Amino acid sequence: MSRGFDIPFARDGSVRFLPWIVALMVYLAGLALAGALLLDAALDDWSRGVSGVMTVELPPAATEQAGDIAVAPVVALLQATPGVASVKLLPRAAVAKLVEPWLGTGQAIAALALPQLIDVRIDPAHRPDFAALRAKLATAAPGAVLDDARLRFDRLFDLGMSIEVMTVVILVLIGIAAVLTTVFATRAGLAVHQNVIEILHILGARDSYIARQFARHALGLGLRGGVTGLVLAAATLALLGHAAAAAAILGPGLRLVPAITLLPWQWSVLVLVPIAAAAITYFTALATVHGALARMP
Amino acid sequence: MIRFENVGMRYGAGPEVLRDISFQLDVSSFHFVTGSSGAGKSSVLKLIYMSERPSRGVVWLFDKQVSSLPRRALPPLRRHIGVIFQDFRLINHLSTFDNVALPLRLAGESEVKVTETVTDLLTWVGLADRFEARPPTLSGGQQQRVAIARAVIARPSLILADEPTGNVDDAMAMRLLRLLEEMNRLGTTVIVATHNHHLATRMGQPRLHLDGGRIALIRPEAPVDRVMPRS
Numbered sequence: 001m002s003r004g005f006d007i008p009f010a011r012d013g014s015v016r017f018l019p020w021i022v023a024l025m026v027y028l029a030g031l032a033l034a035g036a037l038l039l040d041a042a043l044d045d046w047s048r049g050v051s052g053v054m055t056v057e058l059p060p061a062a063t064e065q066a067g068d069i070a071v072a073p074v075v076a077l078l079q080a081t082p083g084v085a086s087v088k089l090l091p092r093a094a095v096a097k098l099v100e101p102w103l104g105t106g107q108a109i110a111a112l113a114l115p116q117l118i119d120v121r122i123d124p125a126h127r128p129d130f131a132a133l134r135a136k137l138a139t140a141a142p143g144a145v146l147d148d149a150r151l152r153f154d155r156l157f158d159l160g161m162s163i164e165v166m167t168v169v170i171l172v173l174i175g176i177a178a179v180l181t182t183v184f185a186t187r188a189g190l191a192v193h194q195n196v197i198e199i200l201h202i203l204g205a206r207d208s209y210i211a212r213q214f215a216r217h218a219l220g221l222g223l224r225g226g227v228t229g230l231v232l233a234a235a236t237l238a239l240l241g242h243a244a245a246a247a248a249i250l251g252p253g254l255r256l257v258p259a260i261t262l263l264p265w266q267w268s269v270l271v272l273v274p275i276a277a278a279a280i281t282y283f284t285a286l287a288t289v290h291g292a293l294a295r296m297p
Numbered sequence: 298m299i300r301f302e303n304v305g306m307r308y309g310a311g312p313e314v315l316r317d318i319s320f321q322l323d324v325s326s327f328h329f330v331t332g333s334s335g336a337g338k339s340s341v342l343k344l345i346y347m348s349e350r351p352s353r354g355v356v357w358l359f360d361k362q363v364s365s366l367p368r369r370a371l372p373p374l375r376r377h378i379g380v381i382f383q384d385f386r387l388i389n390h391l392s393t394f395d396n397v398a399l400p401l402r403l404a405g406e407s408e409v410k411v412t413e414t415v416t417d418l419l420t421w422v423g424l425a426d427r428f429e430a431r432p433p434t435l436s437g438g439q440q441q442r443v444a445i446a447r448a449v450i451a452r453p454s455l456i457l458a459d460e461p462t463g464n465v466d467d468a469m470a471m472r473l474l475r476l477l478e479e480m481n482r483l484g485t486t487v488i489v490a491t492h493n494h495h496l497a498t499r500m501g502q503p504r505l506h507l508d509g510g511r512i513a514l515i516r517p518e519a520p521v522d523r524v525m526p527r528s
C-alpha cells in the first residue's frame with residue numbers, strides 16, 4: 001500500500017533516536033572507509049613504484065676508467081641473474097643530477113668521487129633470490145650495496161594491510177551494532193503499537209503486511225540518519241582536505257595534515273555506506289517483526 | 298458455521314476461564330452470549346475471531362478446524378468476520394474514511410472500489426461530512442457508527458459484537474441491535490455478547506449463557522437447558 005502508515009509511528013518516541021544513532025554509525029563507518037580507501041590507494045602506488053626496481057650502489061672509484069672496470073662484472077652478474085629484466089648503469093651525469101639538490105652544480109662536483117649506481121628492473125612475478133644475489137655481489141664487488149626498496153617497504157605494507165583488516169573489522173562491528181539497535185527499536189515499537197497491531201490482525205492483516213509497515217518506517221529513519229551521517233563525514237573530509245591545502249601553503253613538503261583527495265569512484269563507495277545502513281534497518285525490522293509475530297498464538 | 302467441541306481455555310498459566318464448552322451455531326442464526334462480567338463472553342468471541350486459541354478441544358469455523366490451522370491461514374478467514382467492540386477500537390490517527398477502508402484495503406481491493414464503497418456506506422450511516430475527521434474528535438455515537446461501518450464494509454458472513462451497547466445510550470443501542478437483526482435477515486450470522494440479560498431477552502433471540510466457565514443454550518421463553526446441541 002502506498003498510503004501512509006496504519007501504525008501511528010509518528011507519535012512514538014521509541015524510534016526517535018534511531019536516525020541519530022544511524023547517523024553516528026554512518027559517520028564513523030564513512031571516515032573509517034575513507035581512510036582505508038586512501039591507504040589502499042597509497043599502498044598500491046608504493047607497491048607499483050618499488051616492487052619493480054632495485055638499485056646496486058658501488059663505492060666511488062678513483063677515476064672514471066677504474067669505475068667502468070669495476071662495474072662490468074657486476075653488470076654481467078646481474079644480467080645473468082634469473083628474475084632480472086634489465087640492468088642500466090646510470091651515467092655519471094645522472095648521478096650528479098641526483099646529488100644536485102644537496103651539492104649544487106659547481107666545479108666541486110666534477111672533482112667529487114661519486115658512487116656508481118646501477119638501476120635494476122626486476123620482473124615482479126619472478127623476483128630474484130635476494131640473499132643469494134647479495135652473497136655473489138659481495139665476492140664480485142666488495143663494498144657493493146644491494147638496495148631493494150621492496151624490502152624496506154615490506155614492514156610498512158604489513159602495517160598498512162593490518163590497518164585495512166582492522167577497518168573491515170570495525171565496519172563489521174558497526175554493522176552488527178546497527179542490527180542490534182534496529183532490533184531493540186523495533187521490539188520497543190512492537191510493544192508500543194501492540195493495540196493497533198491487534199486491531200489490524202483482527203481486520204485480516206497478514207504478519208507480512210505489518211512487518212512491511214515497520215520495515216518501511218525503519219527504512220525512512222535509516223535513510224534520514226544515513227544521509228545525515230554521510231553529509232557530516234563528507235564535510236569532515238573536505239575540512240581535512242582544506243587544512244592540508246592550507247598547510248601546504250606554509251611550506252612545500254611540510255605535511256602537518258595528510259592530503260585527502262578522494263577520487264570519484266572512492267566517493268561512490270562512500271555513498272554505499274548510508275545505502276547499506278538503510279538496507280540493514282529495513283531488513284532487520286522486517287525480520288524482527290516476522291519473528292515476534294510468529295510467536296503469537 | 299461455528300462449532301465448539303469440549304473447548305477449554307486459559308490465559309497463560311492461569312486457571313481455565315472456559316471449561317468443556319460445546320455448542321453449534323448455524324449459518325444465518327442470531328445468538329446472544331450472556332453472563333456476568335468476567336464470565337468469559339469476550340473469551341468465547343476471541344476464540345471465534347481467532348485472536349486466542351483453545352488450550353484444549355476443537356473450534357470449527359466455516360467448515361475448517363481453525364483451532365489447529367497455522368497462523369498464516371488465519372487472515373483470509375478473519376476477512377469474513379466483522380467485529381464490533383464496546384470501546385470501538387478505531388485507529389485514532391487514521392481518518393474516519395481510512396478506518397472504514399482498512400478491511401477492504403487489507404483484502405487487496407482496488408482504490409476505486411474502496412473509495413466508492415466507503416463513500417456509500419459512510420453516507421448511509423450519516424457521516425458524509427466527517428470523512429476526514431479523526432475518531433477522537435467524533436461523539437461516542439459517531440464513533441460507534443464508524444466501528445459498525447468498519448465491521449460490515451467487507452460484507453462479512455459473520456458479525457461479532459462484544460458489549461456493543463455498553464458505551465452508548467439506550468436508543469442508540471436499540472438502533473444498533475435492529476441493524477444487526479436486519480443484516481441477520483439478509484443472511485449474516487450474528488453473535489452479540491452482553492452482560493445485559495434483559496436486552497437479550499427483549500430481542501427474543503436464543504442465548505448462550507456462561508456461568509462458572511460452562512455454557513448453556515437458552516431458547517426464548519424456555520427454561521435453562523444444560524443439554525448441548527450436538528451435530
Ligand SMILES: Nc1ncnc2c1ncn2[C@@H]1O[C@H](COP(=O)(O)OP(=O)(O)O)[C@@H](O)[C@H]1O
Binds near residue numbers: 311336339
Ligand atoms: N488477556 C487476559 N489475560 C489474562 N486473563 C484474562 C484476559 N482476558 C480475560 N481474562 C480473564 O478471563 C476471564 C474471562 O474474561 P472475559 O472473557 O473478558 O469475560 P467477560 O467478557 O464475560 O467479562 C476473567 O476472569 C478475566 O479476568
Ligand SMILES: [Mg+2]
Binds near residue numbers: 338
Ligand atoms: Mg467482555
